[in-house]
Amino acid sequence: MQRTFDVELRVLSCERCGAPARVEETGGSVTCEYCGVQMLIGRRRLEPARLAHTLEGEARLAALRLQAGRPLPDNPYSTVRPPPGCESLTRSGLADVQEQLARRFREAAALVRAAPRVEHQRLLWWCATMLNQGYGMGGKHLERRAVLERAIEELRDPGFRHLLFVNLAGAAASLGALAAARAWIERCDPAPEDVVLDSAYRVGLASVLVREGDAARVRELVGARVGDVPEAHQYRLMFAMYRIHAHERLGDPDAALAAAAAIQRDPEVGGVLVEALGMNSLAPATAAALTRSSSATTPVGVEASDRRAPAEGPAPRTIAVFIAVALIGLAVVVGVALVAVLPALR
Ligand SMILES: [Zn+2]
Incomplete structure (x- = not known):
C-alpha cells in the first residue's frame, strides 16, 4: 500500500482490460495478470508538464484575474462540461458508471494514439479524471494510480498532463504518502497562464501542505481573503475550505468565520460547506461553531420534519452535497470523502 503512488515505479492500466500493471521505473515487458x-512499457516520459511561458509575475496574475470568478464552460480544462456523449457519466463512483467510464477510457486511449487531436485528448483526460474520482471514493488506490499514469503516458497536451499530475499528488497525499505527493506535484507547472490550471495546482499543493502542517503556506497559496489570488470559479469551495482551515490553524478564528460566511453566501456551494469541511477533516473548530450557530437559529419545527423525511431515495441534502462536489469536478480531496455520501445514492 505504501508504494501505491511511488514515483520510482510505473503503474499503468492494461491497454486491453484496464487492470493495473506494475514495472520498474526503467520500464520493461509485463504480462497482464x-x-x-x-505489454511493453517504456521509461516514463520526462518532458515537463509546462508550456513555454510568455507571462510572469504580476503580468501572469493579471491575466489569471481576467479569467477568474465566473464559470468557464469553453475552457478545455474545465471539468464542468463533459465531452460530447459523456453527459450521463458524471456520477463517477456508481458501479455501472465506472464500468462505462473504463470502457470509454480504453477507447479514447486508442483514439488518441490514432489521432491525437485536442478533443480526443480531452475525452481521454476527462474519463481519467472521473475514473480517478470514482476509484478514490471506492478505495481502489492502485486502479486510481494506474488510470492516471496511463492517461499521462498517452496524452501530449501539457495542460492535461499537468492536471493529472495534480491528481496523482492529491491521491498520494490523501493516503499520507507525502514524499510521493511531493514528487508528483513537482512535475506540475507551478506558474500556468490558465486560471483552471493555476487553481488546480494551488488546491493540489494545499492538500499536500495541509498534511505537512504548513498552514502559513496554505494561506499564502489560496489567499487570506477572496480576491487575494485569482480563483477559478469551479474551485471556489476548495479555496474557501483551505482558507478557513489555514486561518483556524494560524489562531485567527474570526478570520476563519468571516471566510466561512463569505462562501456560505454562494447559492450553489455555500449550503454544503460544513459537510464538506467535515468530510475532509478541515477546520474542525470552525465547522463545530457553524453547526452550533445554525442549530441555534433553525426553527424547531423544520428540524423535526427533516427527521421524519421518508427513507426512500437519498435525502435532498445528500444530493446537494453530491452536486456541489461534482461541480468541483477535479476531486483532489473531496473524492475520497464522498465515500460517506455514495451509499445513499446507490
Ligand atoms: Zn489486461
Whole structure:
C-alpha cells in the first residue's frame, strides 16, 4: 500500500482490460495478470508538464484575474462540461458508471494514439479524471494510480498532463504518502497562464501542505481573503475550505468565520460547506461553531420534519452535497470523502 503512488515505479492500466500493471521505473515487458496480454512499457516520459511561458509575475496574475470568478464552460480544462456523449457519466463512483467510464477510457486511449487531436485528448483526460474520482471514493488506490499514469503516458497536451499530475499528488497525499505527493506535484507547472490550471495546482499543493502542517503556506497559496489570488470559479469551495482551515490553524478564528460566511453566501456551494469541511477533516473548530450557530437559529419545527423525511431515495441534502462536489469536478480531496455520501445514492 505504501508504494501505491511511488514515483520510482510505473503503474499503468492494461491497454486491453484496464487492470493495473506494475514495472520498474526503467520500464520493461509485463504480462497482464488478468487478461494475459503482453505489454511493453517504456521509461516514463520526462518532458515537463509546462508550456513555454510568455507571462510572469504580476503580468501572469493579471491575466489569471481576467479569467477568474465566473464559470468557464469553453475552457478545455474545465471539468464542468463533459465531452460530447459523456453527459450521463458524471456520477463517477456508481458501479455501472465506472464500468462505462473504463470502457470509454480504453477507447479514447486508442483514439488518441490514432489521432491525437485536442478533443480526443480531452475525452481521454476527462474519463481519467472521473475514473480517478470514482476509484478514490471506492478505495481502489492502485486502479486510481494506474488510470492516471496511463492517461499521462498517452496524452501530449501539457495542460492535461499537468492536471493529472495534480491528481496523482492529491491521491498520494490523501493516503499520507507525502514524499510521493511531493514528487508528483513537482512535475506540475507551478506558474500556468490558465486560471483552471493555476487553481488546480494551488488546491493540489494545499492538500499536500495541509498534511505537512504548513498552514502559513496554505494561506499564502489560496489567499487570506477572496480576491487575494485569482480563483477559478469551479474551485471556489476548495479555496474557501483551505482558507478557513489555514486561518483556524494560524489562531485567527474570526478570520476563519468571516471566510466561512463569505462562501456560505454562494447559492450553489455555500449550503454544503460544513459537510464538506467535515468530510475532509478541515477546520474542525470552525465547522463545530457553524453547526452550533445554525442549530441555534433553525426553527424547531423544520428540524423535526427533516427527521421524519421518508427513507426512500437519498435525502435532498445528500444530493446537494453530491452536486456541489461534482461541480468541483477535479476531486483532489473531496473524492475520497464522498465515500460517506455514495451509499445513499446507490
Ligand atoms: Zn489486461
